[in-house]
Amino acid sequence: MEQEKSEEKIKYSIIVPTYNERLNIALLVYLIFKHLREVDFEVIVVDDGSPDGTQEVVKQLQQVYGEDHILLRPRPRKLGLGTAYIHGLKHVSGNFIVIMDADLSHHPKYLPNFIKKQLETDADIVTGTRYVKGGGVHGWNLMRKLTSRGANVLAHTLLWPGVSDLTGSFRLYRKSVLEDVISSCVSKGYVFQMEMIVRASRKGYHIEEVPITFVDRVFGTSKLGGSEIVEYLKGLLYLLVTT
Amino acid sequence: MKHVLKILTLLVAISAFWIGLLETSLIPRSNAWLLPIYFVVSLGCYGLLMVGIGLTRFPTCPHEALLLQQDIVEAKDFLMQKGVDVAST
Ligand SMILES: Nc1nc2c(ncn2[C@@H]2O[C@H](COP(=O)(O)OP(=O)(O)OP(=O)(O)O)[C@@H](O)[C@H]2O)c(=O)[nH]1
Numbered sequence: 001m002e003q004e005k006s007e008e009k010i011k012y013s014i015i016v017p018t019y020n021e022r023l024n025i026a027l028l029v030y031l032i033f034k035h036l037r038e039v040d041f042e043v044i045v046v047d048d049g050s051p052d053g054t055q056e057v058v059k060q061l062q063q064v065y066g067e068d069h070i071l072l073r074p075r076p077r078k079l080g081l082g083t084a085y086i087h088g089l090k091h092v093s094g095n096f097i098v099i100m101d102a103d104l105s106h107h108p109k110y111l112p113n114f115i116k117k118q119l120e121t122d123a124d125i126v127t128g129t130r131y132v133k134g135g136g137v138h139g140w141n142l143m144r145k146l147t148s149r150g151a152n153v154l155a156h157t158l159l160w161p162g163v164s165d166l167t168g169s170f171r172l173y174r175k176s177v178l179e180d181v182i183s184s185c186v187s188k189g190y191v192f193q194m195e196m197i198v199r200a201s202r203k204g205y206h207i208e209e210v211p212i213t214f215v216d217r218v219f220g221t222s223k224l225g226g227s228e229i230v231e232y233l234k235g236l237l238y239l240l241v242t243t
Numbered sequence: 244m245k246h247v248l249k250i251l252t253l254l255v256a257i258s259a260f261w262i263g264l265l266e267t268s269l270i271p272r273s274n275a276w277l278l279p280i281y282f283v284v285s286l287g288c289y290g291l292l293m294v295g296i297g298l299t300r301f302p303t304c305p306h307e308a309l310l311l312q313q314d315i316v317e318a319k320d321f322l323m324q325k326g327v328d329v330a331s332t
């Protein structure tokens with residue numbers, strides 16, 4: 001493993017889960033290609049049978065950018081985000097994996113920063129954080145900010161994770177590390193992101209952070225339900241006793 | 244060690260210290276009895292304070308939203324030319 005690192009050519013596999021993101025996925029792919037120029041990469045779209053025709057758009061994108069750069073790995077129906085990553089992971093050919101949302105909340109212009117940080121520090125995970133200098137959020141109302149801050153303070157007081165943004169999901173992983181961490185995660189939704197990073201941190205993986213800005217989705221609708229806070233608290237307890 | 248055990252250990256250590264204070268009566272007993280309440284209250288205050296600070300300093304980026312709008316226009320132009328269906332509904 002160790003020698004392989006320096007010799008093997010680096011390739012990045014970007015896993016993008018989608019559900020009803022026909023417009024966003026096209027814009028996202030354009031922006032990825034615009035900002036990732038000098039590296040070898042592929043985009044793996046895991047679409048869960050979106051009724052809005054996301055997959056047709058992805059096929060059109062394959063015509064433009066090539067099927068070796070855009071891979072469509074669909075699933076028959078909506079099976080959830082966590083398993084979408086696992087599904088995508090089965091089809092990657094790169095040795096580093098980026099996970100990002102399709103809804104343009106995660107802007108591809110930060111990808112070079114993730115890559116640079118990883119190369120500089122040889123980190124196992126580079127995670128995007130909104131809560132440091134240079135980062136930020138746009139489009140949240142007071143309630144959402146309050147919930148987010150409350151959740152963050154609670155999680156930091158109880159879990160001491162050593163990472164400032166626990167629920168963000170814009171991250172770069174070394175492939176072996178992602179495989180290792182994801183296999184021990186069972187949560188869903190926001191808690192899933194938190195569980196990934198807390199487990200990785202407990203396992204002693206080297207985690208670095210880069211600032212990102214987060215603009216709340218412009219197109220399409222949110223897929224997250226109302227009982228989030230309860231789920232979050234349950235998840236926190238779960239992490240407390242299992243990690 | 245599971246994380247909850249670390250926290251429990253910490254709590255046990257603090258309680259031991261408190262009981263020690265009670266037993267040795269280094270400080271007046273009536274005061275020592277109030278310490279756990281102070282502890283809980285200050286923990287609560289710490290939490291509220293941190294949330295408050297976080298809220299007032301919440302980093303926002305309105306400029307990024309504008310930049311994103313420009314990116315979207317640019318992307319749509321390009322993709323439209325290439326025959327990708329980007330008509331927003
Ligand atoms: N494949 C798959 N993708 C999903 C599923 N649920 C959500 N997604 C995608 O996962 C990403 C994140 O979902 P969002 O709905 O944006 O969740 P969020 O960012 O927490 O919430 P909002 O942005 O406020 O709507 C998006 O790219 C979605 O299209 C799912 O069940 N299956």
Ligand SMILES: [Mg+2]
Binds near residue numbers: 101103105217
């Ligand atoms: Mg989103």
